[in-house]
Amino acid sequence: MKVTVDGTEVDLPSGTSAIDAVFAAGGDVPYFCAHPYLSPVGACRMCLVESGSPRKGQDGHFELDETGQPKIFYFPKPMAACTMLATEGMHIKTAKTSPVVAKSQAGMMEFHLINHPLDCPTCDKGGACELQDRAFEYGYGASRFGFDRRHADKHYPLSDFIILDQERCIHCKRCVRYFEEVPGQEVLDFIERGGHTFIDTQEGGLPTGFQGNIADVCPVGALLDNVARFRGRNWEYDHTPTTCTLCPVGCAITVDARNGRLERIVGRENREVNEQWICDAGRFGHVFAREGRLTSPLIRDGGQLRGASWDEAIQAMKNGLYGTSPADIALFINSDSTLEEGAAVQALAGQLGTGHVDHWPRYPVAVSSTATLTDVASADAVVVLGADLGEEAPVVELRILEALRGGIIPNEFTHGTAIADLRLVERPARKPERLAVIGQPSRLWKHAGIRADVGGHNPLLKLANPDSDELRAALTLLGRAEKPVLILGADVLNQASGSFAASLSDMAQRTGAKFLAIAAGANSSGLAALKLVPQPGQLNFSQLPQARAAFISRLDPRVRAAGFTIVHDTHLTETAKLADVVLPAVTNYEKRGTTVNLEGRFLALQQAALSAGDSADLIRTLTILAEALGVRPQVRGLKSAQGVLETALGFSVQGLPERGEIRPLAGAAGNGATTGQVYKPQLWKEHMLDKGWHTTWAERTESLGAGEWELPMAAQPRHAPGGDD
C-alpha cells in the first residue's frame, strides 16, 4: 500500500493508521490520547491532518487531473489521523506542508490550554510533559481566552501511590482506557460533561496491582507517582534503563536516581516482555534501596556487632575461618543474583571444593519454559495451574488478559510500536471461555470461564486425571485450541516429584500445549543452569543450621550456621544480627550483569547511580572471602565472570539486544534438587513498604471524610494569594 505523506511516498502494510503512516514517513504530528498499547479513540483532536484519496469514476478508472495523475479528493476538513485508516494512494498533509493543519493544531492546543493551570514549575511532570513539549512545538504561544480557569480538586490522593490533580487533566481518557482494557478493571471514568468533565473514581481508591501505570500514560501532570512526589525535576534525574528483578518476568524499567538516591522507577517498553506495563511492587517498592542501607562491614566484637573497615572484616573472617576446611563452607545466594555472580560462586565453590552451594528461592525442579510471553498473549487457550499470578509474576496476568481480549499485539514499524493500531477497540469483547484457572482462588479467578478449586492437590495431576466437569472442560479447551499455553505456578512446582517431567511432557504432547513455568526467583532459571544446586549428600539452603561455616548473600532465613557465619546483605536483617561478620551488599539496581527470566530470555541489568557507602557486589565480596581463605580466586571481576559464564553456557552474554534474547539453557531442566522447604511466593516484601504510606495518606483521606482536612482549593484562602494565579 502506497501512501504519500507531505510529498514522500511510503510503502506500508494495509491496516496502518494515518498517524503511523506519518511517523513511518519521518513526519510528526502531535497527539495526547493515542497510545501504542491502548485503543485509538480520537479524544484530543491534536493529530489533525489533511487527507484525501483518489476516486474511481463510473468507468472503473481513477479520475485524473489535468496532468494525467489520479486526482486526489481531499476531505473538506482536517481529520484525526489516529482513528483514520490509511488507504491505497492516500495523500496526507501535516502541519509541515499545510497551513490549514498548522492553524487547526494550534487552535486545538489553545483549547487544551483553556483550563490547564500554569503550575508547571511545581508540577512533577514538568520537563517530561507531552503537553508542555507539544504546546511549545505546535501552539500559538499565547491564548485569546482571557477568562478565569476552571478550578477543581488539586493534589487529591486516589491511593497511597497515585495523586490526582483534576485541574491539569486534558481529558485524553488514557487512564480510563488503560484500566478498562489492560487490567480489566472499571474504576476510573469521566464524570459530568463538557467543560465540567473531571476524572474520578467512585470506588474509594484504586485497585492494587497495576495502578501505577496510569502515571506513565498520563500525558500531563494530572496523575502522578505519589511515592516520588517532589523528589526531583525530570531533568535532574539520572535515568538508567535496567531490568526489574522482583519477580521472574524481568520487566524493563528505568531507574531514576538523584544525588545517589533512588527516587523513582518508571516502566520502559519491551514489546516481548512487559509491553509498557509494570506492576505496583516493581514501581513503588523501592524504598529499601534508599533507606536503612548497610554502608560498611560489621564484625562481632565482644558479642556485639560493630562497624569496621573491609580490612578488619577480612581479618575477622581469616580468624573465624581458621581451622575450618574450605570444603565445609556453604555458599548460599539469593536467586535474583545475576548470572555473573552465579558464575563467581560456581568458580569459587570449585576452587574451595565445596558442594554446599544453593540459591533460594527455587523449586525442586528446574523447568525450561517452551512458551514465551508473546505466546501467552496470542494464545487461544490458557490454562493456569496452581499459580497466584498476583504474587508470583503479575505481568503474566496482563499478558493473559491480553489473550482474552483477542491477543492483538500492536504492529511494529521503524518508528517503534504502532501509535494507533486500529484493531484495538475501546471496551473490547473479552473471551473468558479461553481461560481456565485450576488451583487456589486468586485475582485471575474472576476473568476465567473455567475455574476449578483442587484444594491442596497437585493441579497438574488433577488435570491429567480429571474428576470434575471443570477439569474435563479445561482439558477439552486445551485439546480444541490451536495455540494453547499451560502456565505452571508454585502449587505445581513445589509439589513436583520424580514423575513431574514425565507427566508434564505427557500433558504437553496430549494437548499440543506450550508451557510457561513461573520460576521462583528472578534468575532461578539462569542459576539452575549454572548448577548452583547441592548435589546429593550436600547441604541445601534449608540445612543451613548444620553447616560448619556459611556465606549467605541477601537471604534472610533468620537462623545462623552452626559455625562461622558471614552474611552479605543490603540491610541489617534478622540473619545479619546473628552473623559473625556482616558485609554490605548492593541492590540489583546497582549491578551490571545478566538475568534470565521465566521464558529463558537473557536480559541485561545496568548500574544506576546510587551511593551505598562501602557496599560491594557479590563478585567483589567473593574475591574478598577468597582472600581471607588464602585462595587466589579465578573470578575477580565482571569481565572474568563473563569469561567463566561463556565457558559454562557456550555463548557470550555481552552485547545483548535491548529487549533481551531467548537462548537455550542447556541442561537447565536436569538441575533439580530437593529444597527441604516449600516456597510461598510473595511479591511485596516487608522492606519494600514505606512506613509512611498507610498512615499519612490514609489518615488524611479519613480526616478528609470527617471534614478535618480541607482540600486546599476548596478551602477559603487563609492567605492572600501571591505570585502567579
Added chain:
Amino acid sequence: MGVLEIAKGMGVTLGKLFQKPVTVSYPEQRATLQPRFRGRHVLTRHPGTGLEKCIGCSLCAAACPAYAIYVEAGENDPHNPHSPGERYAKVYEINMLRCIFCGLCEEACPTGAVVLGNEFEMADYRYPDFVYGKEDMLVGVEGSRPQRREAAAKGESVRLGFRVEGGPRPELEGVTYPQ
C-alpha cells in the same frame, strides 16, 4: 615633547591636587554601590502573608551555568505552609564559591523568589561555610555568614560595609540597606 606639554600635564596634576579625594577608606567608610550591583542572593517573601515566594521548582538550578544551586522540594503542610501552593523548597543551597553572580537564577525564577542583593562581603575560612542555605538567604537576614558570626561574638549588630545609592531595587522586597 616640548615644555608646553609638560606644563599642561603638570597643570592637570596641580588641579587634581586640590580636589576632594574619590578614594573611600573601606571598611571604616561605607563603599557606595549602584542598585544593580549583583551580590549575595536574597530569598524574598510575599509581602503581607510572609510566605516564602520560593516554590522549590529548581529552575534556578537548571539555569545556573556554574551548577552552584541545589534545591530539594517538599510538600507543604496545608495547616502551616511555607509557601503558597503545594510545594516549597525544603533545602535551598547556593555555593557562593561556585556562583559567578551572573543573575540567570533571578531571570529563571517564575515567582521572583531569588533575587541578587548587594551584599558582597562573604570572605571566610572554610569551604563548607560558603554553602549558604535558606537560613542565610531568606529576607530579613542581614549580612553574610562571617559578618553575622563576628557580630554575634562581639555582641554587636551586623555592620554592612556599603551603602546603596537610591536604596535597593524594588525586586528586593523587604530588604533594607544603608543609604
